Amino acid sequence: MSGKLNLDKLDYQIIQHMMEDAEISYADLGKKLFVSGGTIHVRIKKLQELGVVKGNRLAVDIKLIGYDVTAFVGIYLEKSSLYDSVVEDLKKIPQIVRLNYTTGNYSMFVELCCKDIAELKKVLHDELQSIKGIERTETLISLDESFNRNVQVIDLND
Amino acid sequence: MSGKLNLDKLDYQIIQHMMEDAEISYADLGKKLFVSGGTIHVRIKKLQELGVVKGNRLAVDIKLIGYDVTAFVGIYLEKSSLYDSVVEDLKKIPQIVRLNYTTGNYSMFVELCCKDIAELKKVLHDELQSIKGIERTETLISLDESFNRNVQVIDLND
DNA sequence: ATTGAAAGAGTCTCAGT
């Protein structure tokens, strides 16, 4: 499937299942995929060693703990050579959870999580505007997240 | 901290730790936070019942399994009343992993994961353009993800 | 609410195939 690593269908099935729900036991996952729990264990160990599997994260509903505002900000840079220094400055702002260097309208694109609109305004107005190299920004506020899911690495019906 | 739920510092510390790494045992996490493993267990059960903790996901490096292209697409709708029907059509495209309804330039904003530029082109040209209600789209291709991290729900140094 | 210990369940290793 992917050229670089030699993963077979079973590897992809394991990845697909465990990306969605990592709470299933090796024995039970083995039953679903018609192999032993020991084989699931060996495969997951292999995937960890290859760096494909990087750990295990708790899925948390951040809205429920007060992070009501998700926003996206497109950033225009004065010069694209300023990218690295701007990245370092943005990394210091804890509300910024993701930063991508992009083609298209903006030079870079960030996602941020804030407790409320007041906090968003503070980050946009006080923090972003004081960073050297940022020419201007455009903000998209998320009013609703219709879905958020994983890539489908394999069709589970074969 | 958050008005609705009555979570204390220990709850936030547990959430912060387990969002980053859910592989630590309750006993070890208890040692770090100066309580017993049993208390960690009780708190996590409470957080699950409250819906704050929604499960456990394997963190996978999708680049390593051939998903080289991450892109963001801003979508202009003909009429915003078409939102729901467009959502249903977009949900059927497996490469679209996230969809937000946004204020600002675009009516909706999606993220997609593709194996290569050819697949991205196919989705943009063949699939998005044939959906009724989409006026036009603007694509940002991610050339580099500088970072991608969790919200900081508590400062771990108190 | 927190604890510590016992019971139950899961992971990990390894010898055999």
Add this chain to the structure above:
DNA sequence: ACTGAGACTCTTTCAAT
């Protein structure tokens, strides 16, 4: 490479505080 069983570790429950 896969299997199954044993050793080990973790989760879960619960009586006591």
